[in-house]
Amino acid sequence: MQIIEVLVEWVYLHWVTIIVILHVSLSLTTSLHVLLFKENERTSLAWIGLVIFSPVIGSLFYWLFGINRIKRLAQKKHPQTPKRYCRHSKKINKFNHLPKHWNSAIIAGYHIHPVNYVADNRVEPLINGDVAYPAMIESIKSAKLHVVLSSYIFDYDSLGRQFVNALAEAHQRGVIVNVLLDGIGIGYSWHKSDRALKKLGVNTARFLPAISLTGIRFINLRNHRKILSIDGEVAYIGGLNVSKNNLVKSATHPIDDVHFKVTGPVIDQISQVFTEDWGFATGELIQFPHFNPNTLEQKNNHSVVARVIQDGPDEHHNRIRWTLINALVCAQTSVKIITPYFIPDQTLMTSLHAAALRGVSVEIIVPEHSNIPFVDWVMEANFSRIMEHGIQIYKNKRPFDHSKVVIIDDIWSFIGSTNWDARSLEFNFEINLECFDTGLNTQLTELFTLKKRNASLVIEDEMDKLPIYKKIRNNLFRLFSPYL
Incomplete structure (x- = not known):
């Protein structure tokens, strides 16, 4: 008892010294970690400044939100053996019907992401949940062997209950069903959909649970992928979460979006991404049916050359960024982008400007109002810089447009879950399809044109005339763009 009293008295007398020593030690350790493991100079400097000038709190924020710890863990936990059939051999597939200047992009693509480009796929755009959800639910109801579903948000509303019932009915028929939900995204429905599925x-499984003994340090890293794959015969990917807000014709707060129905051999790559994520979340290796080429209906309807590009804060980090840069280098006539959030880093922005300087038409459609006001302010702060060298930006007047599409010339397209911001490119696990097909590009260009008709062109003079308080607000939030 006397020892405790002496200790308390000593702490009382030297508490300032103790705090200073703790702050200096913690700040030094944290700053050294930043210097050793952070690649971006601006981000590194910002973290060091926060660590030094916000005693303890700055270091706490860094260890919780600033470290990409999964990069090392993923290499140990993700099952590697099953993915071998998706990887390319040393002999690179050649597609003679593609424009010759894209051959170098395909060669570079294999080095960026060593996964096969495969032919004879069909990719069908499904506009909004009004079209996509009935097709997805019907595919679940037709499942015979195995269904896997991954979603960031799975609302337990009238639409979500349709999915819950369809998945439960499939399970009752003897179909193997695996549903993977993000640990943070599931919170949007207060975990109701998860509980309802388990009850049935x-x-x-939850990908990086928000609350766990080991998962709190992963709270900034989310699984943003949307995957539905059935029997190795059909798959769906894109931007749609499971929510009645995507039923545009009836929703109170409608959200425009586009999803894609995929058939063909690239389904194996989509399913493999889910298998890896499931293995990471549960430690279990599931055996999902492979694509059967005999199921192709008419080969002339399956003309898309495609492959999956997966990205995340693990061994796949930066693959989507490099894929976009690689494609922008090959652009000859046009680049069309639809995205809900457009806050590209300096490298991507330079690639877009380089294309514009070559005479390539670069057009970008963003929402007039997104679902995150401060992101709108950051985008507005960047408009003048983006519009240099003739890049055109359009603000879609529709209710929030969550679509994610990139179209280059009449041959290349990039579709999936990725936004043009740091959250998607640095912290989220994402999945996209890289596609080569003139027919698909024609459909996507029609979608782009339709959205453009409902959008207004951003004029540089209007940006110059913004009230000074808005300019200060916008540029203040722009400083935090690497963390949004």
């Missing part, structure tokens, strides 16, 4: 016997 459906096998679910």
